[in-house]
Amino acid sequence: MELPLTKTGIVGLDQLLGGGIPVGWSTILSGEPGAGKTCLSVGFLVQGIKEYNEPGIFCSFNESKKELFLTQLAFGYDLQKYEAEKQFLLLDLSYGRALGDGQLALQQYKLDLPALTKRLKEAIDSINAKRLVIDPLTIISLLFDDIREIRYNMFRFFDVIRRFGVTSLAIAETQGEDVYSVEEFLAAGIIRLYNERSGAKRQRGIEIIKMRGVNHKRGIFPFSITNQGIIVSPDVEMPS
Ligand SMILES: Nc1ncnc2c1ncn2[C@@H]1O[C@H](COP(=O)(O)OP(=O)(O)OP(=O)(O)O)[C@@H](O)[C@H]1O
Ligand SMILES: [Mg+2]
Structure with a gap:
């Protein structure tokens, strides 16, 4: 049996991938500041909508909805239009950026990890999404103090997301070329x-x-x- 693949639709990337990303799995998209993580992940959602009729969810901890709608116009991505057409939904949790702490950021929205996954599930169901982006996933590791807890909770998080049936890109902010985060081992x-x-x-x-x-x-x-x-x-x- 062949592994079904989700085509990213990004020019040249599916050739590198030998077809695409396995359907329903989580892939980490990592890189240093300004590397192009947000641009690529929004491209993944927009191509999904335009080429494959697959609605998408963007969960943003870094940029506010207003900022993201504006910055992505530079790449020709009209997110406001896709939102109006119910093909795209943005969960704006960008308050975390100011605090730089996952705990405080999510508390602000009265969210913990189970509540966050519930919000994601509701969003996915509301537009029958097939693609999901979490930008960045790194904020979730800030919810926990030690590496065992981070690993355990990340594992559970990936497991839950997988059961949602969406193909996801989770963004990891990296600090150097050969340094890998827990989520990179698990994804x-x-x-x-x-x-x-x-x-x-x-x-x-x-x-x-x-x-x-x-x-x-x-x-x-x-x-x-x-x-x-x-x-x-x-x-x-x-x-x-
Ligand atoms: N119209 C454009 N044409 C070419 N390059 C652009 C254009 N608009 C923005 N850029 C480049 O894209 C970069 C933004 O990439 P992006 O926001 O996706 O990076 P990122 O990896 O998500 O960064 P961060 O870690 O800050 O979130 C800008 O820093 C700029 O160099
Ligand atoms: Mg970014």
């Missing part, structure tokens, strides 16, 4: 974005570090952020 896949400096220049790169059950391309490939979103060049390897 079925990892897509890493780089913004590498060489002298005075920077080059954007993307790598599929793992994707369980999928024969994906290995290595870092260049991509650019354009006014039509992300464009990956799957046939050119980055110069080493």
Whole structure:
């Protein structure tokens, strides 16, 4: 039996992925600040709506709805329109950014992890969503004090999300190339974005570090952020 795949619809990315992301699984999208995580993940939802008739949910802890609707217009993503058409729904939990603490952020909304998953489920059901983005998932690890608790709760969270039947991209904010977070070990896949400096220049790169059950391309490939979103060049390897 073949593993069903969700096509991201992002130019060049499905070729790197050997088809797409396994349906119903969670993939981590990680990278440093400004790497393009939000742009790529919104592109995943927008392509889902436009090309595959799959509604999507964006759960935002970083940018407010107003900000996100505005910043994503730069890539041609008219989220307000998809919201009006009930193809897109944004859960705006952006208060956390100001506090920098998961506990306080969620308390502000009277949410704990079970309450958050309930909110997500309601949102998914309300528009029959097939795709989900959590930006960033990192905030959930701030809810817990020790690594065992983080691992246990992340595991449970992934398990619950999986039962919702949505294919999800969960964003992880990384602090360096070879540092991996707990969620990256637990997730079925990892897509890493780089913004590498060489002298005075920077080059954007993307790598599929793992994707369980999928024969994906290995290595870092260049991509650019354009006014039509992300464009990956799957046939050119980055110069080493
Ligand atoms: N129209 C555009 N064309 C090309 N590049 C753009 C355009 N608009 C924004 N950018 C680039 O995209 C970057 C934003 O990417 P994005 O917000 O997706 O990064 P991120 O990884 O989510 O960052 P953070 O960690 O801050 O959340 C900007 O920093 C800018 O360099
Ligand atoms: Mg972002």
